[in-house]
Amino acid sequence: EVPQFPAGTPWDIILNYEGVSLEQLVAARGEVIDIDLMDLIDDNNTSYIMELKKTKSVICYFSAGSREDWRKDAMDFTAADIGKEMRDPNDPLEDWPGENWIDVKSTNVRNIMKARIEKAAKYGCSAIDPDNVDGYDSNHQDGYTYDKSVYAEYVNYLAGIARDNNLAIGLKNALDIIPDVQQNIQFAVNEQCHEKKECQIYESMTKADKAVFNIEY
Incomplete structure (x- = not known):
């Protein structure tokens, strides 16, 4: 059965778990913790997920819209799958070295993401947080x-x-695709809707009793 995340569920996110002990992760506030699945796989620390799951729901983050050249499955992408280098939409001169947009229509890309989701299930994740699914935004080029x-x-x-x-x-x-996907998702993860004055766009989610997990940097 697919886990549900009611509106208002307390959570925490680990943006960079380097140097953070399992004990510190377990002690994180909230009923839900969001952690980078691919980092755990790269570091052979997937056992953390089952430990965390004893007291929390574990959301497993990965990028579904980009190729990161340091990941173990980076070589599974073909040249045709790989688009432009990712840049910070708020600062076009700032790029993310080694990370490129990918062709989300590609069957190969979809098979790579399917394998990642299957790994998330295998290692005990409760949910997935697939990032970079807003490549339609002209800021991203x-x-x-x-x-x-x-x-x-x-x-x-x-x-x-x-x-x-x-x-x-x-x-x-x-946020533009919420109406098209809301029936198939259980929660949202948002960056900076307060700063951007966009939080009201999530009203349909909270009214449907679906959590909106917000990060303000």
Whole structure:
């Protein structure tokens, strides 16, 4: 059965777990903890998930819209799958070295993400937090010309794989596609809706008793 995350659920997120002990993770506030699945896989620390799951719901983060060249599955992407280098939309001169947008229509990309979701289930995650599903935003200049309907369909595809594996899924940012995916997601993760004065867009989510986990940097 797919876990549910009611509106108002207290949570915490680990943005960088280097140097953070398992004990500190267990002691994090909230009933829910969001942690980077690929970091745990890269560091052979996936056992952390089952330990955390004894007292919390564990949301497992990964990028579903980019290729990070340091990941163990980076070589599974083909040259045709890889788009432009990622840049900070708030500061176009700032880039993220080694990270590129990917073609979310690609069957190969979708198979890579399916494998990641299956690993999330295998290692004990309660849910997934797939990032970078807003490549339709012109600020991002990902090298593709896909409109938001393509990304909405992609999120719904990921949601179907998650559901098949009894995992919840959240929508990361991508506020424009909430109406197209809300029925298939269990929560949202948002960055800086207070700063951007966008939090009211989540009203349909909270009215449906779905959590909106907010991060303000």
